[in-house]
Amino acid sequence: MIKKLLLIDDNEQDKKIIKRFLNKAGYHNIVTASTGEEGVEKEKTEDPDLVITDTVLPGIDGFMVCAKIREFRGPGKPKVIVITGAIDAVDAVKARKSGADDYCAKTSDFMPLLEAIKKLK
Amino acid sequence: MSEKIDYKNKTKEELVKEIESLQKTIKEANDEVEIQTWGLKKTNEAIKLLYKELDSKNKELQKLDKLKSDFVSTVSHELRTPLTITKEGISLILDEITGKINDQQRRYLNIARDNIDRLSRLINDLLDMSKIEAGKIELKKSLVEITNFVKETCARWELEFKKKKQNFTLLKPGSKIFIYLDQDKIERVLNNLISNAVKYSCGGCNIQVELKDEKDFVEISVTDNGKGIAKEDLPKVFSKFYQFGRTEGPGEKGTGLGLAITKELVEMHQGTIEVDSDLGKGSKFTFTLPKMDYEIIFKEYINKGIKDAEEKKASLSLIVARIPQFNKIQEKLGYEGAHGFLCDIEKAINASLRRKADTVIRDTGELIIILFDTAKENVYTVKARIQNAVMDHARNMKDDILRNITVIFGSATYPDDAKNDDGLLDKARE
Numbered sequence: 001m002i003k004k005l006l007l008i009d010d011n012e013q014d015k016k017i018i019k020r021f022l023n024k025a026g027y028h029n030i031v032t033a034s035t036g037e038e039g040v041e042k043e044k045t046e047d048p049d050l051v052i053t054d055t056v057l058p059g060i061d062g063f064m065v066c067a068k069i070r071e072f073r074g075p076g077k078p079k080v081i082v083i084t085g086a087i088d089a090v091d092a093v094k095a096r097k098s099g100a101d102d103y104c105a106k107t108s109d110f111m112p113l114l115e116a117i118k119k120l121k
Numbered sequence: 122m123s124e125k126i127d128y129k130n131k132t133k134e135e136l137v138k139e140i141e142s143l144q145k146t147i148k149e150a151n152d153e154v155e156i157q158t159w160g161l162k163k164t165n166e167a168i169k170l171l172y173k174e175l176d177s178k179n180k181e182l183q184k185l186d187k188l189k190s191d192f193v194s195t196v197s198h199e200l201r202t203p204l205t206i207t208k209e210g211i212s213l214i215l216d217e218i219t220g221k222i223n224d225q226q227r228r229y230l231n232i233a234r235d236n237i238d239r240l241s242r243l244i245n246d247l248l249d250m251s252k253i254e255a256g257k258i259e260l261k262k263s264l265v266e267i268t269n270f271v272k273e274t275c276a277r278w279e280l281e282f283k284k285k286k287q288n289f290t291l292l293k294p295g296s297k298i299f300i301y302l303d304q305d306k307i308e309r310v311l312n313n314l315i316s317n318a319v320k321y322s323c324g325g326c327n328i329q330v331e332l333k334d335e336k337d338f339v340e341i342s343v344t345d346n347g348k349g350i351a352k353e354d355l356p357k358v359f360s361k362f363y364q365f366g367r368t369e370g371p372g373e374k375g376t377g378l379g380l381a382i383t384k385e386l387v388e389m390h391q392g393t394i395e396v397d398s399d400l401g402k403g404s405k406f407t408f409t410l411p412k413m414d415y416e417i418i419f420k421e422y423i424n425k426g427i428k429d430a431e432e433k434k435a436s437l438s439l440i441v442a443r444i445p446q447f448n449k450i451q452e453k454l455g456y457e458g459a460h461g462f463l464c465d466i467e468k469a470i471n472a473s474l475r476r477k478a479d480t481v482i483r484d485t486g487e488l489i490i491i492l493f494d495t496a497k498e499n500v501y502t503v504k505a506r507i508q509n510a511v512m513d514h515a516r517n518m519k520d521d522i523l524r525n526i527t528v529i530f531g532s533a534t535y536p537d538d539a540k541n542d543d544g545l546l547d548k549a550r551e
Contacts, residue, residue: 087167092160103160105167107174112167 002079002117004029006048008039008065009083010057014106018052021110027117036060040068048078050117054106055084055091063091063098070099079120083113186254194251197244204244208237246378250361253385260303260389262422267300267339267410268293271332274311278319286324292331297460298339300410301418306386307410313383314343314406321404322347338392338409346403350396358396359384383408419489423542426491427535437535438500440490440507441549442466442528447486453522462523463488466511473510474503489549497534504532 005027009015012034019030031046033039036057043051051069053062060068066080082095085106095103101120104112131139211234213219215227222230252258275291282289311330318328322345333340350358362377387394387408398404413421423439430437444450451459467488474490492503508530515526533539533548 087164087171089157089160089164092163093156096156096159103163103167105170107170108178109174112170 002027002049002120004031004046004048004050006031006033006039006042006046006051006078008033008036008051008053008057008062010034010054014054018110018113021114025114036062036065039065043069043078044072050079050081050120052081052083052113055082055086055095063094066095066098066100075099081113081116190251190254193247194255197248197251200244201241204237204241208234208241211237246382249382250378253382258389260306262301262303262418264299264418265302265304267298268296268332270304271311271330271341274308275315275330278315281319282328285319285322287319287322288325288327290327290329292329294332294334296334298334300339301413302390302410307390310383310386310408311341311343313379317379317406318343318345318347318404321345338411340407340409342405342407344403344405349400349402349404350398351400355396355398359394419546420542423491423545426493427540427542429493430535435494436496436537438492438495438497438503438532439534439545439549440492440500440504440530440532441546442470442488442490442507442511442530443550444486444526444528446527450522450526454520462518466514469510469514470507473506495534497537500532500534504530
């Protein structure tokens, strides 16, 4: 059951919109981070059920964030979804290999993200 | 996998180990394939979604664009009337019809009038642009002798060149070239380009207009050695509301729409336009107009007529005047002479026609007169009138061959005789 979320995105606008969108969808416990490093740190301290990260971030990128979280926590928890505005098959594979559970497009309605979250067990 | 395995000399354990290692490799490969497949599946899903989103955004933008065009068109129309009235009033005062004015008043009124002119230019450009964008501008094409057309258009700029002390040269071929175009629109294109050259070149600069006759098209270029355009600005030159290298101070201010309209007008003629420029060295604008096959031109024209007639439930008639010995005339009088005769006949026919919309297209030895809104029962009267005009004209010629010319007249009417271009033409040529 996903209750607490960590959202990592360097775009303030996107972060705001995604947060509002997820709130509406019933997820109220959301913490955010703006860089990869901050994200990795917050994951340790906040212990979320799900991490949503953008691919391109200042400092370490979303794949690296993913790998670091898995290194620290092992498989299973938290779930990680990598979102991106620049879809690429190579990136999808990279996300999976870094230990992400899903990879989806950042569309303006964020429906793919919600569907990805709902699909997680 | 190319290495040979010697099974005989291996123990059972060794073989088992080998099989296990192979199975491990296969499992790894399988995992990799699974991950790659997953990646492709995810990407595919995402691309489909993004595509859908792009599509709906595109539709939304188109809707907004139309809304904007409609708005611009309505507002421009509404603005035009008060502007005209204001200008009229100022002109009355300036012309001292309402009484004497002093120099200061004259100065301010002149400034006001100049700015009203500028505003009306802007509104006219906006209206034109919105008409073009809405596809509401229709070309009224006719065959135009382009060499002379370019010469005459340039000649109207002479005063302007003199005023700015700019040296103007016109390079053109000696022969006549007939192009099927909308004269007003192409004149506007050429005027726009020349006006830019004048505006963005200093006194003493050179401005050159060149007309080149290529196989399938004509190329017209306007070159100046004025200010030029920066490389980074070049891709935006034909964009709407884009003005580059603007200097402050007096002088005619543009609207930023001229080149955008120019480009649209050229492209409506299936031509191309491009710019080449170096900052500080000058600019060269080149546009092309395609030469079209006579039959294609004619059919384009006649089909437009048929479409109109169909919509209005009206008729459309054709009269074809054919000179069978045109080749002989051409042999005797040369191309120029024979063609000149045809042009004269065309003029005579035009003079005999009562309505302006009737159009004549010229071909070697054949004249086709398209009569919009003319029913079958009326065509014979018009034909007789044209016949008289042509024969009257021929009777007054000096050459025997022209005086004794035979001209065959035929006619056809839509929808009575035929319903398409070929059918009408065949019938009229019978």
